[in-house]
Amino acid sequence: MSARTIAFIGLGVMGAPMAANLVRAGFDVVGYNRTAARTDALVAAGGRAAPSAAEAAEGADAVITMLPDSPDVESVVLGEGKVLDRMRPGSLLIDMSTIRPDVARALALAGAEAGVRVLDAPVSGGEQGAVEAKLSIMVGGEEDAFDAARPVLDALGATVVHVGPAGAGQTVKAANQLIVAGVIELVSEALVFLDAHGVDRGSAVRVLAGGLAGSAVLDRKAPSMLARDFDPGFRVDLHHKDLGIVTAAAREAGVAIPMGALAASLMASLRAQGFGDLDHSALLLQVERLSGREGETSN
Ligand code: NAD
Numbered sequence: 567m568s569a570r571t572i573a574f575i576g577l578g579v580m581g582a583p584m585a586a587n588l589v590r591a592g593f594d595v596v597g598y599n600r601t602a603a604r605t606d607a608l609v610a611a612g613g614r615a616a617p618s619a620a621e622a623a624e625g626a627d628a629v630i631t632m633l634p635d636s637p638d639v640e641s642v643v644l645g646e647g648k649v650l651d652r653m654r655p656g657s658l659l660i661d662m663s664t665i666r667p668d669v670a671r672a673l674a675l676a677g678a679e680a681g682v683r684v685l686d687a688p689v690s691g692g693e694q695g696a697v698e699a700k701l702s703i704m705v706g707g708e709e710d711a712f713d714a715a716r717p718v719l720d721a722l723g724a725t726v727v728h729v730g731p732a733g734a735g736q737t738v739k740a741a742n743q744l745i746v747a748g749v750i751e752l753v754s755e756a757l758v759f760l761d762a763h764g765v766d767r768g769s770a771v772r773v774l775a776g777g778l779a780g781s782a783v784l785d786r787k788a789p790s791m792l793a794r795d796f797d798p799g800f801r802v803d804l805h806h807k808d809l810g811i812v813t814a815a816a817r818e819a820g821v822a823i824p825m826g827a828l829a830a831s832l833m834a835s836l837r838a839q840g841f842g843d844l845d846h847s848a849l850l851l852q853v854e855r856l857s858g859r860e861g862e863t864s865n
Contacts, residue, residue, distance in 0.1 A: 569627035569658060569718050570594055575619045575642055575649070576663070577604040579798065580689070581632035583696040584662070584722050586611040591721035598622040623649040628658040628718055635807055636665040644676055655681030658715055662703075662722075664688045664804070666811050667733040667740070670706060674732035683711035686732060687719060688739035690746075692800055694786070700724040704742070706735035740815050743808040747829040749783040750846060754853040757791060762859065767792055787847045799845035806830075806837045 570593060574585040577599040585608050588595045595613040597605045598621070605615035616622035619642050623629045629649055633639050639661055643649050653659065659682050661673060670686035677684035685707035695701040701723035705712055712728045719726045729738050756774070760767050771788045774780065790796070809830035816823045836842075836852045844851075854860050 569714070571596065571626045572718065573598070573616070573622035573626040573629040574632070575622060575629065576632035577608060578632065579693050580696045582607055583693070584632060585613060587699045588718070588721055589613045593718070593721070596622045596626065618647065619649050620647045620652045623652040626653070626657065628660060628715065629653060631661045631663055633663045634804065636669040639663050639665050639673070640669060643673060650676060650680050650682060653680065653682045657682055658711060659684045660687050660715055660718065661685070662687050662689055664739050664743070664808055665736060667736040667815060670736045671733040674707060683708065683714065684732065685711050685715055686735040688735055689723065690739070690742045692786070704729050704735045704738040706730055706732050737815065740808065740812045743805065744812045744823065744826045746783060747805060747809060747833060747846070748825050749781055750787065750849050751829050751832060751853070753783055753788060754791070754850040757788070757850060758853050758857055758859055762857070791847050791850050796844040796848040798843065799847070801842065802833060802837050802844055802846050802848060803842040805846040806833050806842070809833055
């Protein structure tokens with residue numbers, strides 16, 4: 567079965583451009599968001615708006631959720647007036663939010679009981695990757711469900727990989743968030759270090775990007791960090807949530823992640839200081855404070 571009608575629930579920073587890309591790829595997209603005005607852009611792009619998540623799901627070949635956190639996905643899919651009740655047997659539920667792997671596995675079990683094929687398919691690549699349909703999509707679930715979802719996922723991402731059974735996609739995403747937080751922290755430390763030595767940081771970043779220190783974080787985040795532009799992007803609140811998933815999952819597996827635990831603590835501190843709505847690259851502010859160099863801006 568190939569999906570033609572897609573219900574898209576959660577039209578935020580990521581969901582809105584993803585839904586628009588599905589319209590562009592020729593799918594019939596029915597959107598729902600808790601803040602109703604967020605469906606306007608989808609309608610302008612040629613999609614449709616539904617008055618509730620359950621009504622969006624009615625008759626859809628596939629339902630995609632792109633919501634903030636595990637409780638949001640649980641309440642939309644399994645809660646009162648639940649989406650799962652409205653889905654027809656054989657259809658696909660693709661959760662693209664970043665949530666706990668154990669919750670992803672519970673959704674897959676609930677789906678199996680209802681005859682619905684469930685995939686966890688979290689993404690990496692940020693808002694830019696969503697807008698350009700170049701996301702990395704890590705998919706957990708049954709092979710046949712992955713094959714059926716492939717045309718939908720290919721319309722959203724450039725790197726789409728089936729990484730294992732239910733929950734495996736979320737485990738890979740947790741590893742992604744561990745790496746990204748650690749690299750942002752080290753890039754922040756390097757920027758403060760360079761500044762303290764009076765080195766031109768723009769030139770430094772250019773040459774660092776061409777060597778072993780080069781990374782997508784350095785390419786995509788360093789320019790806005792130097793410009794002190796911390797508009798999200800990916801909010802500190804969400805990365806804090808993800809590092810909670812990482813530390814809990816590491817503990818559950820009996821694995822020590824000392825750098826990850828430190829990054830989680832620094833992210834939590836940034837949030838506690840009232841910066842939860844800034845982009846996660848605002849870790850730079852935290853690093854500046856540690857050295858008493860708040861607001862130092864020489865580039
Ligand atoms: P966001 O907060 O911008 O968007 C979430 C949307 O869901 C909002 O529009 C909100 O109104 C809506 N929503 C919340 N509860 C709802 C409900 N019960 N019913 C319907 N709509 C509801 O978040 P985002 O940045 O788009 O992130 C979404 C998910 O993708 C998160 O799990 C995040 O961790 C993950 N993610 C984000 C990025 C990024 O760069 N922003 C990158 C990769 C993954």
